[in-house]
Amino acid sequence: MFGLDYSWLADPAYQNWLVTGVINTLELAALSSSVAIFIGMLGALGLSLRVFWLDALIEFFVEVFRNTPPLLQMLFAYFTLSTLGLKTTDPVTGLEVPLLSAFACACISLSLFGGALAIEAFRSGLETMPKAITEAGRSLGYSRWARFWRIEVPIASRVCLPSLTNILTNLFKTTSQASVITVPELMYYAGQIYNDTFRTLEVMILILIIYVVLVSILSYGMSRLEAYLTLPGYGKGQ
Amino acid sequence: MTKFGKLAVSAVALASAVAANSAVADTLEDVIARDTLIVGVKNDYPPYGYLNDAGETVGFEVELAKYVAKELLGSPDKIELVPVVAANRIQFLEAGRVDVIFATLGVTDQRDEVIDFTVHYVSAAGPSVLMPEATTVNSWEQLEGQPICGIQGSYYNKKMTEEFGINLVNFKNQADAYRALKDNRCIGFVFDDMTLQKKLEEADWSEYKIAVAPYEFLPMAGGLREDDPAFAEAVNNAIVKAEGEGKLIEWETEFGMPHSDYIAKRAEAAAAQN
Numbered sequence: 001m002f003g004l005d006y007s008w009l010a011d012p013a014y015q016n017w018l019v020t021g022v023i024n025t026l027e028l029a030a031l032s033s034s035v036a037i038f039i040g041m042l043g044a045l046g047l048s049l050r051v052f053w054l055d056a057l058i059e060f061f062v063e064v065f066r067n068t069p070p071l072l073q074m075l076f077a078y079f080t081l082s083t084l085g086l087k088t089t090d091p092v093t094g095l096e097v098p099l100l101s102a103f104a105c106a107c108i109s110l111s112l113f114g115g116a117l118a119i120e121a122f123r124s125g126l127e128t129m130p131k132a133i134t135e136a137g138r139s140l141g142y143s144r145w146a147r148f149w150r151i152e153v154p155i156a157s158r159v160c161l162p163s164l165t166n167i168l169t170n171l172f173k174t175t176s177q178a179s180v181i182t183v184p185e186l187m188y189y190a191g192q193i194y195n196d197t198f199r200t201l202e203v204m205i206l207i208l209i210i211y212v213v214l215v216s217i218l219s220y221g222m223s224r225l226e227a228y229l230t231l232p233g234y235g236k237g238q
Numbered sequence: 239m240t241k242f243g244k245l246a247v248s249a250v251a252l253a254s255a256v257a258a259n260s261a262v263a264d265t266l267e268d269v270i271a272r273d274t275l276i277v278g279v280k281n282d283y284p285p286y287g288y289l290n291d292a293g294e295t296v297g298f299e300v301e302l303a304k305y306v307a308k309e310l311l312g313s314p315d316k317i318e319l320v321p322v323v324a325a326n327r328i329q330f331l332e333a334g335r336v337d338v339i340f341a342t343l344g345v346t347d348q349r350d351e352v353i354d355f356t357v358h359y360v361s362a363a364g365p366s367v368l369m370p371e372a373t374t375v376n377s378w379e380q381l382e383g384q385p386i387c388g389i390q391g392s393y394y395n396k397k398m399t400e401e402f403g404i405n406l407v408n409f410k411n412q413a414d415a416y417r418a419l420k421d422n423r424c425i426g427f428v429f430d431d432m433t434l435q436k437k438l439e440e441a442d443w444s445e446y447k448i449a450v451a452p453y454e455f456l457p458m459a460g461g462l463r464e465d466d467p468a469f470a471e472a473v474n475n476a477i478v479k480a481e482g483e484g485k486l487i488e489w490e491t492e493f494g495m496p497h498s499d500y501i502a503k504r505a506e507a508a509a510a511q512n
Contacts, residue, residue, distance in 0.1 A: 079414075079421070093425075098423060180410055182418075188390065191325070191390050192391060192396075192408070196348065197348065198348065200329060
């Protein structure tokens with residue numbers, strides 16, 4: 001159809017590569033998204049405590065990891081950290097090897113990048129909280145922790161869900177950069193396949209469709225979650 | 239013009255571009271009309287094409303390209319050198335951005351399906367493996383399951399993983415791969431033998447060796463667009479003339495390459511023909 005040639009898809013090696021690529025992409029996305037959300041919650045909690053030095057520390061973290069390209073962070077983690085001393089001795093060969101694998105480096109830098117964005121998202125959610133609500137909680141005798149966990153988080157997380165969806169879809173697509181530090185995800189194999197077969201257009205179209213499907217599933221899930229968690233009278237609950 | 243009109247015009251333009259592309263091309267006419275030969279060459283691949291200390295692109299294949307320009311247009315300077323890499327050279331050629339590529343292009347069946355080759359002017363060793371001096375590995379079979387650094391897009395990667403069972407760790411460029419080898423992220427680096435041999439001449443690589451020798455020798459040729467007979471003939475004649483004049487042997491000397499039997503034999507045959 002349209003002169004496109006997909007006969008290379010019959011090659012078991014390429015099928016195998018594509019499946020492995022999708023699995024690695026999903027693993028990387030799932031792991032780094034979870035850690036990013038955790039970092040985001042932790043950071044927003046820290047900011048809500050209003051402790052001067054903690055605020056400064058979290059702001060610094062956000063500025064560093066939000067304002068640097070994730071690609072640079074990955075290359076830094078992959079090539080520089082081992083030079084700075086993050087090394088271990090391989091028990092089999094007795095050689096000094098870097099402590100962090102390529103996958104770990106990609107996962108860490110994506111988590112920190114996503115985490116920095118998530119902190120900002122959660123913070124904006126917490127800040128939209130009407131003061132009257134937290135004051136009501138105080139007057140009912142809720143402790144600081146109980147107010148945060150039982151009142152602020154449930155409301156704030158609903159408010160920031162749309163921006164969290166943006167962050168997670170972006171993070172998903174950013175996993176494609178991990179091919180630069182040899183993480184064998186979808187783009188890594190795609191490049192090899194079109195270099196072998198010269199079916200650049202066909203491979204690109206297929207990879208594009210795979211990404212669209214995967215990211216659509218993610219954003220559909222997030223919008224279902226949003227609908228499920230909606231507050232009566234707000235957003236989709238109107 | 240209405241929006242629809244513009245759309246229609248661009249659709250027609252696109253369709254005619256596609257049609258022009260599929261018809262028999264005459265690159266020779268274009269080159270003569272333009273009075274410049276546009277050639278895709280490597281600029282990071284000694285001795286075939288690299289940047290010298292003055293920042294000029296030089297090398298064995300660059301000399302060959304200049305010779306072809308001289309034959310076609312009367313002067314070796316009527317040439318535009320476009321740097322290409324393995325991952326984009328075929329695409330550059332197909333898209334019409336260059337007239338011909340002289341860019342360490344090995345002759346393979348898969349490539350032959352999408353482009354045409356010039357006469358084969360070099361027989362280059364395939365990949366070998368660079369490893370630390372201390373290693374006891376000396377065959378491809380011993381590398382099964384081992385992490386070996388490589389380059390993304392290399393033509394032999396599939397053979398490495400599927401046939402030899404090597405756990406390839408592929409980088410985008412050579413610098414990263416060399417660095418990773420020194421960091422022990424992999425136990426060796428599989429790459430084009432000629433380049434690795436050159437690397438070993440550098441002082442920081444004295445503790446390394448070519449542990450596994452190439453499993454094949456591959457003829458190297460220039461790349462041309464398919465169905466372009468007049469241009470192909472002109473380029474081939476120029477290459478054979480250079481061979482007959484012993485130019486390729488001179489360039490081997492000039493760029494510090496070991497003299498190969500393949501080039502010497504081709505020179506003899508070409509000289510006899512002339």
